[in-house]
Amino acid sequence: MQSPVYTTWTLKYKPKSLAEVVGNKEAIEKFGEWVKSWEKGVPKKRAAFLYGPPGVGKTVTVEAFANDFKMELVEKNASDYRTEDAVKRFAGLASQFGSLFGGKRIVLLDELDGLTGTADRGGVKAITEIVKTAQCPVVLIANNVYDPRFTNLRVFCLLIEFKKPPAGEVAKHLKRICSLEGIQADENALKFIAQRSEGDIRSAINDLQALAQGKKRLTYEDVSWLGYRDRQDTIFNVLRMILYGKTCVGAKQAADMADVDVDMLFEWIYENAPAHLTDPHDLAKAMDALSMADVYRGRIRLTQDWSFMRYVIDYLTAGVAMARQNTKIHGWIPFKFPERIQMLSRSKAERAAQLNIGYKIKRKCHISAVRATKEVIPYLRIIFKNNAEMAAGLAKWLDLDQEMIESLVGSKEKAEAITRLLS
Ligand SMILES: Nc1ncnc2c1ncn2[C@@H]1O[C@H](COP(=O)(O)OP(=O)(O)OP(=O)(O)O)[C@@H](O)[C@H]1O
Ligand SMILES: [Mg+2]
Known part of the structure; x- marks a missing residue:
């Protein structure tokens, strides 16, 4: 069975130009003015520190800006900051504004939150040194600029806050994506997804893709039954932990995180296993595990003896996780909402x-x-x-x-x- 390879909509619809970035106009303007001020010489603050919650467009803003103004963007992230030495290795990049060919450069140090533990203090110190002497705009990004580790570094930075955009703006963006995908979507369905994502545009787009991909129409009924739920532990994470779980323990933990009941979890796994376990033997094993879970579910119903529940959970989680042996992972496959349940609600x-x-x-x-x-x-x-x-x-x-x-x-x-x- 050949499974189709999907691209994520967050990538497909990633803004290429500042004009496409949703919300945070003030922050974007402040950032733009600061970069342009470099044309007149090295400004007082040689680094801009963009901070704010995940998925609101911090990284995308810098990338779109560089693209609009034809600047060379050198991006570094968490894995490049492991040690002081590692940081020093790319310090030279920030020592020149113009490259040999006349283009201007921005050095972006993204995901500074990734620096963890005391071993990284040297890393922050080395970054501070880069910022103090930089000859080109250095952009720092983290979720929390007020982390005590950044106290010294902060002094040398222009702080620019990114806020959660209002749900209305997020919904408008989702609408644009829908029309480009040829999906006719109800306003209130999009509003619902936007509100649920609490300003995280990335997760709103991911939810939209999971709910709407391949459809001609997206109605409020299609989305409303999901209800509000804790975004950290969405069912998608739970499914990922089970269908891609490497250990029994991890897969079992997923069941605790799930904010749906066992019957619902069963539907989710049943619906998604075939797309994610493309090797027929693996899928057969997963289906065996599901049918065993179902047998015990039946026994509970019959005897009202809830101690069988532990077997239901074991088969549903560890049993399914251990089925994956030969399936190769190709690209990204979205999770589908259980059709049986959707049908019930519709x-x-x-x-x-x-x-x-x-x-x-x-x-x-x-x-x-x-x-x-x-x-x-x-x-x-x-x-x-x-x-x-x-x-x-x-x-x-x-x-x-x-x-x-x-x-x-x-x-x-x-x-x-x-x-x-x-x-
Ligand atoms: N303001 C926005 N306008 C349009 N798309 C956005 C916006 N913010 C996020 N996105 C979408 O979400 C994806 C991730 O955005 P981005 O990487 O900029 O988030 P971030 O704020 O840097 O989050 P993190 O703190 O997790 O790094 C983008 O590829 C894009 O598809
Ligand atoms: Mg980012």
Whole structure:
């Protein structure tokens, strides 16, 4: 089975120009003025320190700026700052504004939060030295500029705060992505995703991709049932820990993080395993584990003995995680929302209609309406779809109206054919 390779929408729709960056206009302007001030000579603050929550566009702003003004951008991140020596190795980059070919340079030290522990103090000191003597704009980025480790460094920097953009702006951005993807999306569906992401544009786009990719239309119903949930422990992380888990312990921990119940988690794994375990043997093993989980789930239902729950969890998490043996990881595959559950939520009106038929059956057959919808309607559907005459007889006996007949046959024309036989 060949699985398609996807690109993430965060990458596909990453702003190439400042004009495309959402929100934080003031911060962006302040940053732009500071870089341009270098044209007139070395300014008092040789570094700008951009800080703020994740996913609001700090990195993207610097990249888009360099692109707009045709500047050379030298990017460094956490892995380059492990030791003082490592930092010193690239210090020379900041010693010249113009390159040999006339272009201007920006040195970006991204993800400074990645510097951890006392061993890195030397790293921050070395970065401070670079900043003090820099001959080109040095940009520092971290989530928390007020971390005590940056106390000395901060003095030499122009601080620029990036804030969470309002949900309305995020929703507008999502709308643009949808129209480029040919998806017709309800305003309130996009608003919902935007609000849920709490200003994190990256995670809003990721959620949108998971919910909408491949669809023609995205409705409020498609997204609303998700409810609000803790963004740190989204179901996506849980699924990742299970479907890509390397240890039983890790996979089991995922179940604790999940903010959905076990039945729901089962649906999520069941729906996503085939796309993520592309090796047939691995998938078969995962499905075996799922069916064992289901067996124990059944026992709980039957006996009400909840001590079986530990086996359900073990099979669902460790069992599925250990199934991965041969599947190779190709690119990024999005997680899908369980179709069975989506169907349930989408057809609420439909279920109400069914229950009405159930009441009609109840009257004639003396069984509960719920039991009738579960046990009789499926057969009625088959009969109604295949035998108009018999359907007409049953419709008369049960006293079904036009709408009910239509819901059983699933087409207007066929329903009309049946009612014609009635008259
Ligand atoms: N303001 C924005 N406008 C448009 N897209 C954005 C914006 N902010 C984030 N994105 C999207 O999210 C992705 C990540 O953004 P970026 O790396 O700039 O976030 P960040 O603020 O640097 O976050 P972190 O603190 O986690 O590094 C981008 O590739 C882009 O797709
Ligand atoms: Mg970043």
